[in-house]
Structure formats: structure tokens, C-alpha cells
Amino acid sequence: MKTTGIIIEYNPMHLGHKHHIQETKKLTNCDLVIGVMSPNFVQRGQPALISKFKRTQAALENGVDIVCELPTFYALQSAQFFGSKAVEILDMMNVDSIVFGSETNDLDALKEYAQLPINIDKVKERLDQGYSYPAALQVDEYQLYPNDILGISYLRAIEKTTITPLSIKRTNSYFENIHGEFYSAHDIRHHLDDERYTKQSLADLSERVDYNSMFKLLQYKLISSSSEHLSEIFLVTEGIQNLLKEKILISSNYEEFLDLCTSKRYSKSRISRICMHILLETKAYDVENYKVRILGAKNHALPYLKDLNVGTRVSDFDRAQIQPEINATEIYSLISTEKNLPQQEISKLILIP
Numbered sequence: 001m002k003t004t005g006i007i008i009e010y011n012p013m014h015l016g017h018k019h020h021i022q023e024t025k026k027l028t029n030c031d032l033v034i035g036v037m038s039p040n041f042v043q044r045g046q047p048a049l050i051s052k053f054k055r056t057q058a059a060l061e062n063g064v065d066i067v068c069e070l071p072t073f074y075a076l077q078s079a080q081f082f083g084s085k086a087v088e089i090l091d092m093m094n095v096d097s098i099v100f101g102s103e104t105n106d107l108d109a110l111k112e113y114a115q116l117p118i119n120i121d122k123v124k125e126r127l128d129q130g131y132s133y134p135a136a137l138q139v140d141e142y143q144l145y146p147n148d149i150l151g152i153s154y155l156r157a158i159e160k161t162t163i164t165p166l167s168i169k170r171t172n173s174y175f176e177n178i179h180g181e182f183y184s185a186h187d188i189r190h191h192l193d194d195e196r197y198t199k200q201s202l203a204d205l206s207e208r209v210d211y212n213s214m215f216k217l218l219q220y221k222l223i224s225s226s227s228e229h230l231s232e233i234f235l236v237t238e239g240i241q242n243l244l245k246e247k248i249l250i251s252s253n254y255e256e257f258l259d260l261c262t263s264k265r266y267s268k269s270r271i272s273r274i275c276m277h278i279l280l281e282t283k284a285y286d287v288e289n290y291k292v293r294i295l296g297a298k299n300h301a302l303p304y305l306k307d308l309n310v311g312t313r314v315s316d317f318d319r320a321q322i323q324p325e326i327n328a329t330e331i332y333s334l335i336s337t338e339k340n341l342p343q344q345e346i347s348k349l350i351l352i353p
Helices: 016-030 052-061 079-092 105-113 121-130 146-158 183-191 212-224 240-248 253-259 268-280 300-303 319-332 341-345
Strands: 003-008 034-037 066-069 097-102 166-171 292-297 350-352
Touching: 003 016, 003 079, 003 292, 016 034, 016 097, 016 166, 034 052, 034 079, 052 066, 052 292, 052 350, 066 300, 066 350, 079 146, 097 146, 105 146, 105 166, 146 166, 146 212, 212 268, 240 253, 240 268, 253 268, 268 319, 292 300, 319 341
Parallel strands: 003 034, 003 097, 034 066, 097 166, 292 350
Antiparallel strands: 066 292
């Protein structure tokens, strides 16, 4: 059986994502498309607009055959670590290839970037100092676009596997020559009151995250926690908690808070991810005998899972691996209008015909 992996967030899923799946199938002629998806918090350092359960349902209804969960700990990290864990999961799922969107769609050039010699300790140091991933690699980020940067992280991780990388042209107007004007997930998230945008979502957006509630929770967490306590949170280094505690007191909303904290030293994406780890009380961890969590699958794909190291319900996992996801969903439920999210977290996987 021929399998292809894709790394997804679907925040929210839209027609461009469906096109990506369709083109992936044409390019690889695969039997199954296996997606690794960010959970209720996504790589940009935000709560997902809608839950991982709704996004899993949308993915399965629009061409993905199996949806695996990328742990929150890795989803809320820089491209390097996000991509590395996602590829590791796809490797554990025994995929033959990975197909990713790329603005340049120049796989040879991206492979050259991926082959650049690096000092991993130096890269980590530069990331900790607030440099972006390409800048930490000393790559000219102004020649690269977001999906290209993620693609480089995938290519670096793929070097340790037998997976074949492939890319599909990604632009802001995926369907420019197919249907006319279409919008990105970013556009949809920023025009939630405009039906021209929201109607292009492939998932119901009527129940979504209340970002103002998230800001209130973050305010409470930063104000009520000591600097010493915050220093124990993952990614909180260099005394950045003191900056956050100072700026939260003079901010009226989350965007204003991020703007006040952002500088050449601290990028907005880094601040956002740190804030989400503070909200979740994340501590660094390393799970032995890691098992892939399956969020959903189509019925015809179930036989493929039988010989793989996967779990489909909470009881299948060691507590050290599953508890952070339970905690993340419980906190996410405080800022979402979706019902019964904690109950869905401990239920069986989503199945569709």
C-alpha cells in the first residue's frame, strides 16, 4: 500500500487545503493520505480557531484518510522542532513520501538550504535569543516564504529517514486560475464577520475561540504568578517573564500586548509561543516509548493501523504523554464556545465511512 504524509494545521481548513490534498493524490498516486495535525494550539503561538476535533472531521471529509496528533509541546515551537517531530510521526506511520506546499516550489534549492552545515548548539542559542529559524541558520529569510521555511525543516528531518520529499506550488491565491478569488486561512481568521471569507471554510466556524477570554486568562496567569514560578515554564528564559508581567498591566487586548513585547530581540511569534506555554504551564518533557495518537480515520484506513505503534483512546497511552494533551484541551475549553471538549478528549477516535 502506497502512503503519503502531509503536515497540517487547518486553522481553518479551506478550499486551498482541499486542493493541496487533491494535488498530493495526483502527484503520488497514493492509496492513503496521512496527516499530522497541530492540536488545539498551533505553531504561530495561538489557540486554534476551532478545536482539533472539528478540524479532524473536516480533514477526513475532504480527502485525508488518517489524522495523527502533533503533541502540543512540539506544535508550540519554532519551525525546526515543529517540523522535526511532525516528520518523526510520519516516519513512525511508515509513509513513503511527504508532500508540502512551497511558495517557490524549487525543491532543489530548498534541499541546498537544508544541506547548509550548521552548529546545532549555535542554532539553539540564536533561537533562544529571539532569532527566527532561517536567521538562526544564517539563511537569508527575506528570500524565503513561510512554507519554504517549514519545508526546510521537513527536509532536514527527512534526511534521517527513507521518506521521499515532494512539493506543490503554494501561492496566496491557490485557485487564481481555477475559480477566481480565494482566501487563505489567515484571511479567513481576520475577516470572521465577512461571509465572503467565512463561506470558504470547510469547517463550521459558528463556534470558535473567544480571544478576549484568552487574554483575560493570560492576564490572570501573569499577574498571579511570581517571576520565579514563570522562570520554570518551557521557553521562558533571559528574564523575559519580567517584560511580560510589566506589559500585561498596560495592555487592553492581546494584540496590543504582543506589540508592546515585540522587539528585535523578541519576535512576535516567539512571544506568542511563550505566552501559550505560560497559559498551559508547560514543562519540558521527553516521553519514552512514544506512541502516535490517532485523532480520526476513515473506515477503509483502519487495517493499515493494525501493525503500527499507535493509540486511539486515552487509555492506550502512558500518563506522561497524554496528560499534557488533556490539560491543553481543558484550558482550551475555557476560551472556546464548543461544547463537551474535555469529554471529546477522552472519547474514541473520529471515524467516518
